[in-house]
Amino acid sequence: MSGAVATRELPLVELIDRLLERGVVLTGAATISVAGVDLVELRLNLLLAAVDALDRDEAG
Amino acid sequence: MLLLRAIVAAPSPPPRHDLVVVRAGGLVAVASAVDRVPRADEEALRAHHALVEEIHARQACLPARFGRVFGDAAALADALAARAAELRAELEAVAGRAELAVTLAWRSAPGATRPRGGTAYLAAAAERERERRRARLVVASLVEELDLDRPSVRHRTCPAGGIAAAVAILTGRDEVNDIRRGIARFAERSDVVTAAVYGPMAPYSFVS
Numbered sequence: 001m002s003g004a005v006a007t008r009e010l011p012l013v014e015l016i017d018r019l020l021e022r023g024v025v026l027t028g029a030a031t032i033s034v035a036g037v038d039l040v041e042l043r044l045n046l047l048l049a050a051v052d053a054l055d056r057d058e059a060g
Numbered sequence: 061m062l063l064l065r066a067i068v069a070a071p072s073p074p075p076r077h078d079l080v081v082v083r084a085g086g087l088v089a090v091a092s093a094v095d096r097v098p099r100a101d102e103e104a105l106r107a108h109h110a111l112v113e114e115i116h117a118r119q120a121c122l123p124a125r126f127g128r129v130f131g132d133a134a135a136l137a138d139a140l141a142a143r144a145a146e147l148r149a150e151l152e153a154v155a156g157r158a159e160l161a162v163t164l165a166w167r168s169a170p171g172a173t174r175p176r177g178g179t180a181y182l183a184a185a186a187e188r189e190r191e192r193r194r195a196r197l198v199v200a201s202l203v204e205e206l207d208l209d210r211p212s213v214r215h216r217t218c219p220a221g222g223i224a225a226a227v228a229i230l231t232g233r234d235e236v237n238d239i240r241r242g243i244a245r246f247a248e249r250s251d252v253v254t255a256a257v258y259g260p261m262a263p264y265s266f267v268s
Contacts, residue, residue, distance in 0.1 A: 020125065
């Protein structure tokens with residue numbers, strides 16, 4: 001029974017699956033743009049630090 | 061900004077004029093200088109994949125998920141140092157190995173129909189669960205036939221209509237052809253799935 005196909009060329013769906021959902025990630029890494037929309041990941045500690053700084057500025 | 065491409069062990073990979081290398085924690089991050097946040101279109105993804113493969117062909121590497129951008133070399137070095145011990149262990153685990161992607165498709169896939177009514181919905185849910193069980197059995201058969209150890213296999217069952225499983229196999233570079241032949245034999249004998257094999261490639265599915 002046939003049914004095995006072997007190829008080196010990675011189809012787009014496999015490419016998207018691997019490159020956007022897998023692979024090594026370093027903390028602090030930031031941003032990706034999909035379909036022209038920038039999706040920004042902010043480290044929570046940076047965000048909280050920024051909010052805290054704003055609070056302090058306003059209080060001062 | 062620096063767009064991370066891959067991480068390799070020190071010493072640094074052979075330099076390329078369009079690449080930036082950042083060292084920290086006994087590791088080397090290979091990155092590209094970019095002016096703006098990259099758009100994840102096909103051209104950019106294929107360019108990233110090609111570059112990663114070029115690095116992977118020369119030495120063990122941890123391929124980066126696309127789109128990881130750092131403000132400058134210092135930021136990248138800090139992030140690299142923060143995970144250095146873990147990344148060195150991952151590099152050691154994938155050294156000399158490559159990933160094969162195997163898509164197992166049902167030979168006869170049921171047509172997707174929208175269930176009407178509660179009973180039909182429950183029947184459809186039960187059928188999906190049966191399909192997942194069948195898919196897990198197919199993957200287990202493949203793993204057994206190829207005599208793979210479990211840590212070398214990642215899989216997702218029923219990731220899309222008509223697909224039994226998407227399987228990633230981490231294998232020695234010199235075993236790739238044997239694995240390919242084994243998968244071909246498996247698919248030829250199977251009356252339930254066909255198989256498409258892609259790769260070898262950098263081990264995207266075996267790094268974190």
